[in-house]
Amino acid sequence: MSNTNWTWHDGTEASYSHWGTGEPNGHGGGEICAEMVTTGFWNDVNCEEPPRGYLCEVLLTRGINENGEKGGMSGAAIFGIVIATFIAVGIAVFLLHAALFRPKRMLAIKRKLGFAKASNNDERYYLNL
Structure with missing residues (x-):
């Protein structure tokens, strides 16, 4: 998996991302999973590391702008x-x-x-x- 073309488990291309600065970097060549860090940004990690939670695709009911901030109506x-x-x-x-x-x-x-x-x-x- 490349660091510029992330997909979901079913092979569909991810239409939204919120990577931290310099991510995904593929450090060590085995970082093909993602985690969300405390700042809310994403970081690529090795899938063999102990699980830290999951990143799931969901249908948005409100828009999210380029900075990852929620928009639209509550x-x-x-x-x-x-x-x-x-x-x-x-x-x-x-x-x-x-x-x-x-x-x-x-x-x-x-x-x-x-x-x-x-x-x-x-x-x-x-x-x-």
Whole structure:
């Protein structure tokens, strides 16, 4: 394996790397595995050394810039946008329903039942309940 063309175990080429300065250097000719050091950068190591953990490929939900810093929106921001979208859609559906169906329903009720008209205050009270 060359120090400029790293691949995953299935042979696909790695599309992202975060090597430390001077890495990968292939020191001793046997460094074909990678580790992440405490600074967050990668270092190539000999695969025969005692395991220090694993470096795995994962699907990113946020972008990472060239300096290895996370970018994009946080999970909380995405959650907030999703909730706001659901609320907005709910309000739109309610208003659409009210605008399109309620007047037709009320008209049908009035045609079927006629208009109720109170002749005194007692009747007005009961009709307003």
